[in-house]
Amino acid sequence: MYLPDFEYYAPATLSEACDLLEKLGPEAKVFAGGTDVLSKMKQELLFPKAIVSLKNLGGLSEIRLGNNNDVIIGAKATHNNLIDSPVLQEKYPSLCNAARQMANNQVRNIGTVGGNIVNAVPSADLPPLLIALGAKIKLVGATGERVLPLEDFFTGPNKSVIEQDEILTEFIIEEQPFTGSTYIKFALRRSGALAVASVAAAVAMEGNVCRKARIVLGAVAPTPLRAKKAEEMLTGKEITDELLEEAGSAASKESKPISDIRGSEEYRRDLVRVLTGRALRKAINEGHV
């Protein structure tokens, strides 16, 4: 397959990279792992005149503990870096499990967590759980940096609030109020398939009472979607099978799926109902975040 010509830049510092992106304008594309950018270019879905590679920027793939037990994930960390990270295995094993469900081993060795977010694909595997855990992201631009909740990042399929000169540099996951979390994906194959529907759930349990819940749906709306009505339904309540079923139905009503080659609107809605119940049950019984 033919890969068109482009100018290649590999700036040595982050500020140089942002300046370059500002100067080159919308025809320049940030390049981290490249598994998405290159396959889109080969399929003539993307035509960047210039590629700004992040390969010389050190430190952006680190996964570490920050202040107040915050977990900081560098945006250049690959999916397999997440899976193998002792910090995440200890603090957020559910995030390791979510990363393991993306594509296949070869792609997980190259594809970065930053790329999985910035592409803003509604079926992406990491956003639902990261949003459920209240992750924040840091965007660094030519004139400064900003930190915002990942929940506010997406605006539509392949669309987000990122500016032309901005680079996503890290994720910040603060100490959790939750006792358990999980990400469940339904796809047509176990590997190398996009989600038909997915659900991330995080719950704070006190005995059998749910103090707080977060439910985030993937692949069933233009962006990852919080099922807020279902969350409210659970808050402060004793968990029963009936309540979980009601929460599943509520989440199903809140979803806004489309019909496409992977599944119809009706099928996706029903998947959301079933997966929400399953994800909540798993998060309740999980005993780790």
Add this chain to the structure above:
Amino acid sequence: MQKIEDHSGTKYYLITLKVNGDSYTRAVKANTLLVNVLREDLDLTGTKKGCELGDCGSCTVLLDGKPVNSCLILALEADGHEITTIEGLAQNDKPDKLQEAFVENAAIQCGYCTPGMIMSAKALLTRNPHPTEGEVREAIAGNLCRCTGYVNIVKAIMSAAEEQQ
């Protein structure tokens, strides 16, 4: 990375790859893919091109020991890294245990997926010498065999692992 321009203004970059233990310096264009350097510049045609979109795994090579799709890596991005291809597995003209196990277990049908399959298996056995069948299947999930000969492929990898013990 040194940049050079030919008389027509086309830009080339000088990259150095360590492939199967030997260093090679080549002038490549920005849009040159790693798989093309291996196959066309270095004549290492054991690495195959299949879907060229990162789904099939025919082009799997090891980049610093990790299996990757060489069709989705710019040659420029691989500059300075160590690459192992299927040609690099044999030692002193003796095939790797995995290669022998594929032959013994009839794990090769048309053979097109075999190099990529073996590279994924090699990375697995290096990291996890005694995998379960489930771990083997997960490790080769990014390698598609359209002859669908997975049963014997899994058998071959398991027998190579046993032989290591």
